Amino acid sequence: MTKEEKLIIDQCMADLSQWKVQDQPAPYRPVEEYFHCKVKDIDTQMCIFLNGWYVHDNMPLTISPEGVIVGSLTEAAQRFPEKVLPYLNQKSLPKEDDLSVLNRQRYNDGLFVYVPENVTVEKPIQLISLTDSPDELMINNRHLIVLEKNAELSFVQCDDSIQFKKSFINNVTQIHLAEDARLSYYKMENKNPESMLFNEVDVEQKAHSQFYSNAMTFNTGYLRSRINVLLTEPFASATMHGLYLVDRQQHVDTQVFVDHQVPNCESHQLYKGIVDDSAKANFLGHVVVRPDAQRTLADQTNRNITLTDTAHVTSRPFLEIYADDVKCNHGTTVGQLDDDAMFYLRTRGICERNARMLLMFAFANEIANNIKIDSLRERYLVMIRKRLNGELTICDQCVLHCPHLVNG
């Protein structure tokens, strides 16, 4: 833990009474009245949490004909205890810290998603967590996603602020993937600069399961994004991609922990960041390969571009290997934009600013291009572009010609 991370945690936790906790959901209002998802044409099953409470019109749980359950975790715990409690009570995680414990003690609710055996959920499920309150809120949500054997799901999680109020958000998402299950997990953070957001994702994977995660951070105050992956049976694979674009005083801590407990699993990490102004980004990647975990394939890459002298990046990829027949590597870079590429672009008449834009966009694109939901990917590309542009330039004057804008 860095000194600053500890400082921020202390600030949040020292006196919990500084925070207001909304102890019951607000009366139901249709979502359209206060929130519009800006992703064009995205077709998802949308689940909204407002100030920590699931927004629904007397329907805390929906159950599809195939048996897919989506809704309030506390409601699910009562109606389907056998599907919920074994996971909630499971203390499998090696890394519980003060925040995880706080979440465990205080969570009021969360989203529960259950996909039965052999079911492929066609429409992505989208969780949108909003904060909109005149008070300085503390929110503890605990989400649970369970995929049974050979189930498949795309899940999109967005954290957005509606207005600029300080908040302390401490969320845990538990993910359990049974044999052959496949989950794509997309995450987007676009929070106000006053927010302090702690997100922990705990993943447990059985044999041949596949976990893919893609986390985009466009705006935040402080964000600690932690992901713990336990590979508990052979031939499971986990791929984690992330991108953070931070400026001003923003601060992002990315902490990835992968535990290779058994043979023949693979894990891949690629995290990239562009850090501007006085922003800070810390990457900590920790891969453990246990003595039994022969033929493990594991890599970690973290690449950063700093745009100013005051931007601060630390990158610590860390491999802890106890097996001998493994293929593991890690790489990390922190640097400026490539001078030779800048020069080359400018010798074709491109100004310095646009040359930088092209290179930064190309750098960021590598992560966005892995998103398989078309509308989401297009939206992310637009957001990246706007973000790199300082959100000031009008789209059609920009140098990055988004295909759907040009054609549309």
Add this chain to the structure above:
Amino acid sequence: MLKIENLHVSIHGKEILKGVNLEINKGEVHAIMGPNGTGKSTLASVIAGKDIFEVTEGSITYEGKNLMEMSIEERAREGIFIGFQYPVEIPGVSIANFMRTAIDEKRRYHGQEPLTELEFRKMMKEKAKVVELTEKLSTRSVNEGFSGGEKKRNEIFQMAMLEPKLSILDETDSGLDIDALRIVANGVTQLKSPENSTIVITHYQRLLDYIVPDFVHVLFDGKIVKSGSKELALELEHRGYEWIKQEYESANNQ
């Protein structure tokens, strides 16, 4: 069009160009030849505006203006183009987007309306033909994973797109097989007009069979030590550079 006078250039305190004089008029083709490491690419880089090179003495005038006071991109928009000896790979930036940006900026600089998407695509298609590039290449990242020949063809393609007044082709012919050489040379010939000028930096005579030079210069030890007509290139091809070196050294010893 371009006038270089007594140009001295250093890098990290080491002097590389030691008083180069060269004048190029509209419509002319000049060849610059010379052994490795004598400063040919340095000259091209200085004209392009690479700032790691320090001009310690002398001047470069382009169309009556002091080139040293122009930014890299301004030089390009005013019509200077360098075909690089080692084109840079730029992962993630597509050739189409790259060229779209370059053309937009150049047109804006000259007070012209931007091309429509359709006009731009048409232009890409036409210019790709000049160097027999397939259109598929334009969606690929700039130079990434290109073969040596593809990189050089891509340089000439960019030249065709940007329609420069002064092109400097730095060893565009080296490392090319006969076919690639023919394609590149045909491309350059097609783009030649009485209005524009070309500097061909090369080791070999073979490119000069296609692009016939009005003048041939030999750069040696940071200076132009000999200038002549196209026959000089043939002579260098036959005799190598040893005699140049000897002439230069005996002249210096006197």
